[in-house]
Amino acid sequence: MxxxxxxxxxxxxxxxxxxxxxxxxxxxxxxxxxxxxxxxxxxxxxxxxxxxxxxxxxxxxxxxxxxxxxxxxxxxxxxxxxxxxxxxxxxxxxxxxxxxxxxxxxxxxxxxxxxxxxxxxxxxxxxxxxxxxxxxxxxxxxxxxxxxxxxxxxxxxxxxxxxxxxxxxxxxxxxxxxxxxxxxxxxxxxxxxxxxxxxxxxxxxxxxxxxxxxxxCFNAFRSDVVFKGNATHTGTARGTMVNAISMASSFVSNLPAGERPETTDGRQGFFAPISIEGSIEESKVSLLLRDFSADGMEKRKSTVELLAKAVSELFGGKAEVLHTQQYLxxxxxxxxxxxxxxxxxxxxxxxxxxxxxxxxxxxxxxxxxxxxxxxxxxxxxxxxxxxxxxxxxxxxxxxxxxxxxxxxxxxxxxxxxxxxxx
Ligand SMILES: [Zn+2]
The missing domain is CATH 3.40.630.10 (Zn peptidases)
Incomplete structure (x- = not known):
């Protein structure tokens, strides 16, 4: 006792x-x-x-x-x-x-x-x-x-x-x-x-x-997506300006809405944008990718790459994607x-x-x-x-x-x- x-x-x-x-x-x-x-x-x-x-x-x-x-x-x-x-x-x-x-x-x-x-x-x-x-x-x-x-x-x-x-x-x-x-x-x-x-x-x-x-636990990667645009005078921008801010914004809003931290739990993974910054010339979106399976993580990485490519083509700019492993x-x-x-x-x-x-x-x-x-x-x-x-x-x-x-x-x-x- x-x-x-x-x-x-x-x-x-x-x-x-x-x-x-x-x-x-x-x-x-x-x-x-x-x-x-x-x-x-x-x-x-x-x-x-x-x-x-x-x-x-x-x-x-x-x-x-x-x-x-x-x-x-x-x-x-x-x-x-x-x-x-x-x-x-x-x-x-x-x-x-x-x-x-x-x-x-x-x-x-x-x-x-x-x-x-x-x-x-x-x-x-x-x-x-x-x-x-x-x-x-x-x-x-x-x-x-x-x-x-x-x-x-x-x-x-x-x-x-x-x-x-x-x-x-x-x-x-x-x-x-x-x-x-x-x-x-x-x-x-x-x-x-x-x-x-x-x-x-x-x-x-x-x-x-x-x-x-x-x-x-999750597999965890961070993705940094850089969009490159073309700045011109706003008064004469028609046909020449490529706005990297619009590209970043389009990228974020086209991420799957049902796969955000605030819309998932249990075993579901997600895409979590954590920062967005930039100018007409160049913008950067950073996001966290989380998934319990290694396969699922590979799919998430390629979703980010495909979406960045599609957005940059649509706007006529460029996109670069860098994935960094955080933990497995x-x-x-x-x-x-x-x-x-x-x-x-x-x-x-x-x-x-x-x-x-x-x-x-x-x-x-x-x-x-x-x-x-x-x-x-x-x-x-x-x-x-x-x-x-x-x-x-x-x-x-x-x-x-x-x-x-x-x-x-x-x-x-x-x-x-x-x-x-x-
Ligand atoms: Zn603790």
Whole structure:
């Protein structure tokens, strides 16, 4: 019983400590190669570095680019090591400065009114479910995000390590951890210290609702389409002017209307124009292409090329298309290494959780790492409504995430551990 109480209090305390550290990342700085993009991330890293050392991890260090690494040595298990991963930055979409977390103990329903935000279980099915189970909910005060994305994941990993450290009777292989900066900017794996990493597989703890298990994400490309026109005096333009702005506008309005982010969900891919700029002489449209299948992505790329060509011919100008790969669906590499996901599924089941396989309509550090040859599925954190003032986390679901992690680390001989939330 003592352990059960300890894990709850220490997990909560740890999570509250982390969310109060302002570690929002800055995509402009990250895009220009500055890593970490903000100094708050260094503060998070130094707190974590000290904690990992106190929990018996070895070779603990924060790299020049703010990755915190450590390894908990094996204590009798002959299995090969695994790595756990979470990110220390929060999204810049909503401020993460002066987060003032509110605890709603044994939440049983009703609107949660915050200043500047409102959580309504009638509009939020996950919240309504949490109310039914009388879970303890944590929110911000409505003026900031909460930062459960991904400080819930970080806190859960550290709590798992603490549990293993204080229960040496539980046999586990070596456990490596990496806490990475700048995930939200898309640069989270740019400087990952692969030279330190011994594990052949890893697990990110960066998902949402309890039970979610992610082994699939989008294939992602960015397309930049440049239209070239011909500028003349507007008074004498007839027959000579070719307007690159009109070309760009025609291109965007002819993209399939049913394949936009705002008109798709589930397994559907999309074309998302993200910027349009230019003059009569030259204009540029940038768009994101997303598709779960590799074939589908090839079709999207050729749709962009054909449409750009058709528009340029119609207007009598020119078009150039450049596709840049952003990340790939991790499914293919995970399918080649089925044991990685199987180990995780067994850990969910040992914790009494039926996994729900949700395809990620985006990418994670895990998808980038999978591409680099280290298969890396994603585990739920118990956080919800990420990147918003309505972000909340369930302490009960966070405890279950720790339970999954402990089972995952102990592997084959799953110990019978069930943490009681009460
Ligand atoms: Zn995240």
């Amino acid at each position: 003592e352990d059960k109480l300890n894990i709850k209090n220490s997990l909560l305390e740890r999570f509250l400590k982390y969310v109060k550290i302002w570690s929002e990342s800055d995509s402009q700085k990250a895009d220009s190669g500055i890593m970490p993009s903000t100094s708050g991330q260094n503060e998070m890293a130094s707190v974590l570095c000290a904690e990992l050392k106190s929990l018996g991890l070895e070779n603990v260090q924060t790299t020049e680019h703010c990755y915190t690494y450590g390894i908990l040595p094996a204590n009798g298990s002959a299995e090969s090591s695994i790595c756990l991963l979470a990110h220390i930055d929060t999204s810049e979409e909503v401020s993460g400065k002066n987060v003032n977390p509110k605890i709603h103990k044994n939440y049983s329903g009703g609107k949660i009114i915050l200043c500047g935000a409102e959580l309504d279980p009638q509009k939020d099915s996950a919240l309504s479910l949490a109310a039914k189970n009388v879970e303890t909910i944590i929110t911000g005060d409505g003026t900031t995000l909460l930062g459960a994305d991904d400080k819930a994941g970080v806190a859960e990993i550290v709590s798992c390590l603490e549990y293993l450290f204080s229960h040496s009777e539980l046999k586990h292989p070596a456990i490596e951890v990496i806490f990475s900066p700048d995930e939200e900017t898309g640069h989270g794996m740019d400087k990952v210290p692969l030279e330190l990493l011994k594990s052949k597989c890893a697990y990110t703890v960066d998902g949402g609702h309890i039970g979610e298990l992610e082994t699939e 669906n991790m499914k293919e590499n995970l399918d080649k290494n089925p044991k990685v996901a199987e180990r995780l599924i067994s850990a969910y089941k040992a914790s009494g959780i039926e996994p729900v396989f949700t395809p990620i309509r985006g990418g994670t550090d895990g998808s980038r790492l999978t591409e680099m040859g280290i298969p890396c599925p994603n585990i739920f954190t118990g956080g919800h409504n990420f990147h918003s003032r309505n972000e909340w986390a369930s302490l009960d679901q966070m405890i279950k995430a720790v339970e999954v992690l402990v089972h995952l680390c102990c592997g084959e001989d799953f110990p019978q551990i069930i943490f009681c939330p009460n």
